[in-house]
Amino acid sequence: YAGRAFKPGDFSRIIHITDMDGAFIPDDAVVEDAAAVKPLYSATEIRTQRKSGIENRNQRKRECLNRLSAVSRIWGVPYQIYYMSCNLDHALYGKLNSTDEEKEEDAYQFAKKYRNDIPGFLEYIKDSDFAVGPDYKESWEYITEDLHSLERHTNLGLCFDMVECENSNERKK
Secondary structure: OOOOOOOHHHOOOEEEEEEOOOOOOOHHHEEEOOOOOOOEEOOOOEEEOOHHHHHHHHHHHHHHHHHHHHOOEEOOEEEEEEEEEOOHHHHHHOOOOOOHHHHHHHHHHHHHHHOOOHHHHHHHHHHOOOEOOOOHHHHHHHHOOOOOOOOOEEOHHHHHHHHHHHHHHHHHO
């Protein structure tokens, strides 16, 4: 596809994966902290030198996520957005505030663990205590409540349920 624009017909579906970054937490869970050189996340708050900056980011991100989670098609192509909360490292490995080096090592170890174990990966992402369901709409309602967008959650497992269902329907045709 080098040098060629994509067309809607090039896609069977669009699967968008995003970090929540605490976007739906109340403003009082964003804490001004002069010692926080970069935002520090926990399951209950974000500590930052620029409280208003995080609050503004969260507002913009909430607006975008509310819109995207309600969209079912883009350019006529089926679309859904799935989340990793608070971020991918938190959802997959249970870690917050990882360094770039830790992220790289964790990603390598995760890929190594599951590269030949797709059923194990699917079980992990769909059936772990941090997996959110039972359906797409309810998973988005859940993540917008309380401090859930800071806590360890993902709805990505729902994506694989949908794909498995579609593949099964295709085989029946």
